[in-house]
Every structure is written in structure tokens, then in C-alpha cells.
Amino acid sequence: MxxxxxxxxxxxxxxxxxxxxxxxxxxxxxxxxxxxxxxxxxxxxxxxxxxxxxxxxxxxxxxxxxxxxxxxxxxxxxxxxxxxxxxxxxxxxxxxxxxxxxxGARRVSGGGFTGWLRGPGSALGTVLVVPGLDSAKEEFLDLASALLARGLAVFTMDGPGQGSLADATIMRPEYEQVVSRVVDALGVPRVAVVGLSLGGYFAARAAALEPRVTAVATVSGPFRLDWEQLPGPVRDIMAARTGGTDAARDFARQVDLSALAPRITAPLLVVDGGQDVIPGVTNGEPLAALAPHGTHLSVPHGDHLLGNARADWLPQVADHLLAAMGAMGAMGA
The missing domain is CATH 1.20.1440 (de novo design (two linked rop proteins))
Incomplete structure (x- = not known):
């Protein structure tokens, strides 16, 4: 290329x-x-x-x-x-x-994560913004702004193998452990999580396994990966972020939400672009179908991360998380 x-x-x-x-x-x-x-x-x-x-x-x-x-x-x-x-x-x-x-923004770091907590202390809830394979907290500032504008607090973060931590840490599938440490460090009773690209898998996995995740959204997140079909550049990046080709192959094998999706009891919005066709990647429609409270939003002209169609999904994601956090707050969760 x-x-x-x-x-x-x-x-x-x-x-x-x-x-x-x-x-x-x-x-x-x-x-x-x-x-x-x-x-x-x-x-x-x-x-x-x-x-x-x-x-x-x-x-x-x-x-x-x-x-x-x-x-x-x-x-x-x-x-x-x-x-x-x-x-x-x-x-x-x-x-x-x-x-x-x-x-008032506050830097918060811990085991395998670092990021910025933004928004009022009186916020209705806190949303974690989780990046993907080669993205970072600096890539999704507009999403953070949309959430802040709705009165939510936002923690924009880098996890293991991501952004500012990519050089010193490696990416692992068990991202729910990172989310658990983040929630502990923030000192909040519950969070919403929005994950983008591979971050969508991390967000969905965390929602299935960490009970303090009470609302979730995924944007261009994979439901399943097939290592053998993934494009060479994607495999190269995954190898660099996970510690080598063998580790990357094992990582890809574990990216499969078939068993975890039914365990996601939180309100879930899954966003896919109709033009997002990456070999070896199964998009999120099965995730929405298997999750008890899943909704699928497909934007026909959207590409990967839907940067060409933000008006068709970004407000909906922000409103979904606001409504879900508001409902949980009203119930005293």
C-alpha cells in the first residue's frame, strides 16, 4: 500500500x-x-x-x-x-x-491503566471510554464531549497495550480485570462502558463479568475473530500489542462473545457500520441478539468506527448511556 x-x-x-x-x-x-x-x-x-x-x-x-x-x-x-x-x-x-x-479533571492511574476523569462530582454516572487495538484515549475526544454535555462524568483511558501504555505493557483478553481496578480507583458504585473497535469486545466482556457495569455500548466491536482470515496488517499490530505472533493468535482465539453475551444483563447498544467489512471479523449483530437487553444499530453507509457517519450513531450512544445510567440512579443502584 x-x-x-x-x-x-x-x-x-x-x-x-x-x-x-x-x-x-x-x-x-x-x-x-x-x-x-x-x-x-x-x-x-x-x-x-x-x-x-x-x-x-x-x-x-x-x-x-x-x-x-x-x-x-x-x-x-x-x-x-x-x-x-x-x-x-x-x-x-x-x-x-x-x-x-x-x-477539575483528575489523572487516575493504577495497575494496567491510566486516564483522565472529567465532569462534575455530582454527575448522574460515570462512563469509561475504552479504546481498541491501536487507538487511545486521545482518539475519542468528541465522544467524551458528547457524554460530558449530557451531565455524565467520563473516564477516558488507556489500558494494557494501548496508547501511552503500549510500549511498557501487553494487551490481554481479560479486560474486565482492568475495568474492575478502574472502578475501585474511581471510587464509584457503578459505571457505564463504551468500547470502540476491539474496545467493543473489552466493553462487552466487562459487562458480562463485572457486575458494577450497569450500561454498555459497543461501536464497531468484534463478536468473534478468526486469526487465519485477519488481514496481515491487523495481525502485525496484534502481535506487536500482545507480545508476539503466538500470543496474538491465542488472543484472537479468545475473542468470541458467544458464551458471554447471554450474561450481559445491562442495557446494551451495539453499533455497526454496514461498510465495515474486515476479513476475519464477525461484527456485533449476534452480540445484540444474544444479550438479554441488546439493541443493534446498523448504519448502512458507516465504515469502521463510523467516522463518516457520526450523526447517525454518536448522539444515540450518548443518549443510551444517559438513559440507562439515569434509570439505574432512579432505582438507587
Whole structure:
């Protein structure tokens, strides 16, 4: 795949993450190879750090820092020797932005996770935003904003093998253990969880096995993986994140929600894009069918992560979690 083909493949994901589409075109049109991707995106991110330093207000500085965090994260989507440094810079930029824009935001870290708790202490409930195979907390800032706008608190996180922790930890299927530690650290009685891409599997698994998960949504989450059919680049990323090819093969084998789906008693919304067709991946419709309170939302023109169709799912996901958390709150759960 050449640079322009790679850029076209990442277009919806990048713009869905909130970068300016015109700037994305300018940056990617100048690429001569995929190897240029990481350095070019990091260079663009540094330009926003410079803007943040020169900004006339804290708000402007914070907004530039959020944009820098997005570009630093996106730099890691292509093979890049400095990916760990870019992920660390994304993490720092996000933290600096929140200190300016949301002084009440709190960094919370523990065994195999780190992230930011945002929103009022009087929030109706807390939502964990769980990233996927090569995503991170900096990718889903618009989803976090939608949840915050509805009066919910949000914990945007990196787990094992994700984002700022990717260089020092490996990804494991038992993500419910991470969610349990997060809930303990946050000191809340219950949470909702929304998982994106592979994070959808993590969210569904946590909802089945951690009773304090009382509402859940998945976006482009796999119901089942078939290692032999997965595209080579996906297998390569999975091997890098799980500790090698054998570990990745075993990881993929365990991504199967057939037995766990009936155990998800929380209200569940499963979102799939009709154009999201990845070999070796079974999308979420069977999950919604098997879960006792599952609903399936299929967006026919949506692609993977539905960055090309946010209006067709993002408000619905946020409203689903708000309604579910509100109902549980009314019952005193």
C-alpha cells in the first residue's frame, strides 16, 4: 500500500477523531511513502504546540493542545520507530489541555491503566471510554464531549497495550480485570462502558463479568475473530500489542462473545457500520441478539468506527448511556 492509499484508508478515522479534513489532505498529499506518515504527523502536532505557546488565552491554548494530542496519536497508526514517543507526547498534550480547559479533571492511574476523569462530582454516572487495538484515549475526544454535555462524568483511558501504555505493557483478553481496578480507583458504585473497535469486545466482556457495569455500548466491536482470515496488517499490530505472533493468535482465539453475551444483563447498544467489512471479523449483530437487553444499530453507509457517519450513531450512544445510567440512579443502584 502506498502513502496515498494508506491516507485514503485512514481518512474517515482521522477526521472522525476530530482533525481538520483540509489539513489532513494537505499533510497526507505531501507524503512520498508510508514511512513519512509518523514524522509528518508529529511535525504537524508540534506546530500546534507552538500555537498553544503563542495563544492569547488559556482557552485557545487548550484547544491547540487538544489538536496536537490528536495528531500525535494519529502519528502512531503507521509503522514508526518513534511511536512510543509520539504516544507519550499525545498523553502530555492532552494532560496540558485539560489543566487549562477543565481544571477539575483528575489523572487516575493504577495497575494496567491510566486516564483522565472529567465532569462534575455530582454527575448522574460515570462512563469509561475504552479504546481498541491501536487507538487511545486521545482518539475519542468528541465522544467524551458528547457524554460530558449530557451531565455524565467520563473516564477516558488507556489500558494494557494501548496508547501511552503500549510500549511498557501487553494487551490481554481479560479486560474486565482492568475495568474492575478502574472502578475501585474511581471510587464509584457503578459505571457505564463504551468500547470502540476491539474496545467493543473489552466493553462487552466487562459487562458480562463485572457486575458494577450497569450500561454498555459497543461501536464497531468484534463478536468473534478468526486469526487465519485477519488481514496481515491487523495481525502485525496484534502481535506487536500482545507480545508476539503466538500470543496474538491465542488472543484472537479468545475473542468470541458467544458464551458471554447471554450474561450481559445491562442495557446494551451495539453499533455497526454496514461498510465495515474486515476479513476475519464477525461484527456485533449476534452480540445484540444474544444479550438479554441488546439493541443493534446498523448504519448502512458507516465504515469502521463510523467516522463518516457520526450523526447517525454518536448522539444515540450518548443518549443510551444517559438513559440507562439515569434509570439505574432512579432505582438507587
Amino acid at each position: 502506498n502513502a496515498h492509499e494508506f491516507a485514503a484508508a485512514q481518512w474517515s478515522r482521522a477526521t472522525g477523531a476530530g482533525v481538520d479534513p483540509h489539513e489532513y489532505r494537505r499533510v497526507t498529499d505531501a507524503l512520498t511513502s508510508v514511512a513519512d506518515w509518523g514524522p509528518s504527523f508529529v511535525h504537524t502536532a508540534h506546530a500546534y504546540l507552538t500555537r498553544a505557546e503563542a495563544a492569547a488565552s488559556a482557552v485557545s491554548s487548550g484547544e491547540h493542545l487538544l489538536t496536537a494530542a490528536r495528531w500525535f496519536h494519529l502519528a502512531t497508526l503507521a509503522p514508526y520507530a518513534e511511536s512510543a514517543r509520539a504516544a507519550a507526547e499525545a498523553d502530555r498534550a492532552l494532560g496540558s489541555a485539560l489543566k487549562l480547559l477543565e481544571p
